[in-house]
Amino acid sequence: MPVPAPDVVRAADAELVVTDLARSRWFWVDALGFEAIEEDDEVIYLRGYEEFLHHSLVLRKGPEAGLRRLSYRVRTPEDVQRAKDFFAAKGLPTQDVPAGTTRGIGEAVRVEDPFGFPVEFFHHAEQGPRHVQRYDLRRGAEPSRIDHFNVLTPDVQAAHDFYAELGFRTSETIEDADQIYAAWMFRKPTVHDIAFTGGAGPRLHHIAFFVPESHQILRACDILGSTADHGHIERGPGRHGVSNAFYLYLRDPDGHRLELYTSDYYTGDPDHQTYRWDVQDPRRRDFWGHDVVPSWYREGSTALGLDGAPKELVHPPVSEETVHVGADGLGVVTEAELQRS
Ligand SMILES: O=C1C=CC(S(=O)(=O)O)=CC1(O)O
Ligand SMILES: [Fe+2]
Numbered sequence: 001m002p003v004p005a006p007d008v009v010r011a012a013d014a015e016l017v018v019t020d021l022a023r024s025r026w027f028w029v030d031a032l033g034f035e036a037i038e039e040d041d042e043v044i045y046l047r048g049y050e051e052f053l054h055h056s057l058v059l060r061k062g063p064e065a066g067l068r069r070l071s072y073r074v075r076t077p078e079d080v081q082r083a084k085d086f087f088a089a090k091g092l093p094t095q096d097v098p099a100g101t102t103r104g105i106g107e108a109v110r111v112e113d114p115f116g117f118p119v120e121f122f123h124h125a126e127q128g129p130r131h132v133q134r135y136d137l138r139r140g141a142e143p144s145r146i147d148h149f150n151v152l153t154p155d156v157q158a159a160h161d162f163y164a165e166l167g168f169r170t171s172e173t174i175e176d177a178d179q180i181y182a183a184w185m186f187r188k189p190t191v192h193d194i195a196f197t198g199g200a201g202p203r204l205h206h207i208a209f210f211v212p213e214s215h216q217i218l219r220a221c222d223i224l225g226s227t228a229d230h231g232h233i234e235r236g237p238g239r240h241g242v243s244n245a246f247y248l249y250l251r252d253p254d255g256h257r258l259e260l261y262t263s264d265y266y267t268g269d270p271d272h273q274t275y276r277w278d279v280q281d282p283r284r285r286d287f288w289g290h291d292v293v294p295s296w297y298r299e300g301s302t303a304l305g306l307d308g309a310p311k312e313l314v315h316p317p318v319s320e321e322t323v324h325v326g327a328d329g330l331g332v333v334t335e336a337e338l339q340r341s
Contacts, residue, residue, distance in 0.1 A: 005167045006074045006083035006121055011148050011193035012053065013071035013105065013120075014207050016256050017062035017304065023253040024059050027232065031223055032250075032260075033140020037128060038103055045103055048209060050132045050144035053125045054104020057146065057207065065254035066302040066310060067204040069110060070149045071102075071120040072193070080109055083121035086166070087111040095306050099124065114162055115153045116202035116311040117303055141220035147210040147261055148192045152199035152300045154316035156180050159196040168194065170274045171267050172242045174284055174320065181279050181320040184242060189268025191243040198320055200313045203300030206249065208259035214246040217260050221248065235296045241284040242277060249296065256301050279324055297321045 018024040025044055028034045034046040037055050045055040053073075060068065074080060084094050087109075097108040097120065106124025113119050131137060153159045160170065160183040168185035171192055175181060184192040197205050211217060217237050224230050234257065235249040245264040251257055277284040285292050297320065303311045 003086050003089040004082055005086055005165065006079040007076065008079075008121070008167060008187045008193075009073045009075050010188040011070070011146060012073035012122075012125075013055065013057070013102070013146065014149065015058040015060055015068040015071075015102070016204075016207075016254075016301070017064065017066045017068055018059045018252070018254050018256070019061070019063065019065055020253060021059065021061045027252050028057075028059065031140060031227070031229065031232075032143060032220060033138065034143050035131070035137065047128060047131075048143040048145045049134065049138055050210070051146070052127055052130070054128045056143070056209065058102060064302070064310070065256065066304040067118065068304050068308075069118045069120045070151075070194075070204075071105075071108070071122060072187075073125065074121050074123050077106075077123045080107065080121055080123050083111070084109040087113070090114070093306050097122075104128065110306060112306055115151075115155075115159055116305070116314075117151060117153075118306060140223060141211050141216045141260055143216075143260070144210045144212060147190070147208045148195060149207055150195040150197055150205040150259070151201060151303075152197050152203040152205045153201035154198070154314045156183055156196045156198045159183070160185065163194060163196075169267070169272065171272070172275045172277065174242065174277045174279050176279045176323070179318070181323070182242075186267055189266055191245070191264040191267060197297075198316050199297065199300070200315045201300070202303040202311050203313070204256070204303060205300050206257035206259045208261045211260050211262050213262055217246055217248045217262065220250070220260055224250075235293050236286075238290055239287040241281070241287045242275075244287070254301075255299065257299070279320055294321070 037047040038045040044059045046057045048056045093112045095110040099106040104126040108122035110120045172184045181198045184195045237248045243264040245261045248260045282289045
């Protein structure tokens with residue numbers, strides 16, 4: 001008798017381990033404009049202006065940078081138990097998380113998915129102050145809310161199939177006749193809550209935050225340029241092929257990647273069709289055909305297991321970077337060169 005999947009509402013929260021809390025605070029609060037809704041010497045709770053829950057992201061001080069958890073909200077309290085049963089039935093590690101372990105979040109279950117990612121499911125959550133119209137507080141890139149996770153994993157097909165079993169639908173893919181190189185999957189009616197990027201994993205590729213318009217993305221670039229902190233800008237600004245969103249990728253002081261993201265599209269109808277990009281289409285990742293910088297394909301944040309230890313990396317047999325020529329400007333690199341980089 002198959003164990004029913006939990007009813008996942010959306011990607012809702014995440015926790016990153018950072019090594020210098022003050023430096024991280026400068027980047028995420030002073031430069032980018034997140035609100036530090038609660039903080040002490042060990043942890044900062046960051047919040048976007050359109051967030052209705054307690055926070056959008058947790059930065060926790062630690063000796064080694066890493067991804068501690070990706071968290072999804074589920075529709076009912078019973079769905080927390082359903083999540084535990086679903087993962088336990090597959091022999092995957094699960095951990096009960098008492099209410100309040102994360103400020104503003106009720107009891108949760110934390111699991112390791114089949115690809116080594118630390119994933120948490122919760123329902124009860126405190127509503128935070130309504131700042132959506134507090135324009136007097138808005139600063140920096142005026143981050144609105146958390147939008148999605150993107151993770152690096154060596155077998156995108158397997159990850160896609162498992163999350164489809166978990167009830168996620170697929171909005172877009174990048175593929176060729178041989179394989180799928182990347183997939184975008186959703187529960188909330190937008191392009192994605194989780195994306196799988198082919199590469200050595202389990203590693204976090206990025207966490208994306210919605211901003212009101214492309215203007216806020218350009219402002220983030222101007223702010224970082226003004227303070228000569230332009231080195232935090234990794235890729236963009238630009239227009240995505242996949243998702244049609246306007247985007248910018250930044251790296252925080254520990255190298256954690258975040259994306260500022262706006263104007264993707266609605267996917268909520270029951271017959272929404274998956275759009276499949278050819279891996280040779282130079283517009284797939286940047287609609288204007290701009291190169292994808294090598295670090296964007298190669299670098300990510302270490303995933304921490306439920307025991308807090310860094311997860312061992314598994315490398316893919318073939319990666320998009322070695323297949324695609326043209327817009328990426330990378331030409332063809334061998335897998336061996338890639339693994340040496
Ligand atoms: O959110 C995203 C939407 C599109 C893309 S891509 O670079 O266009 O593939 C990457 C991304 O996953 O960060
Ligand atoms: Fe993204």
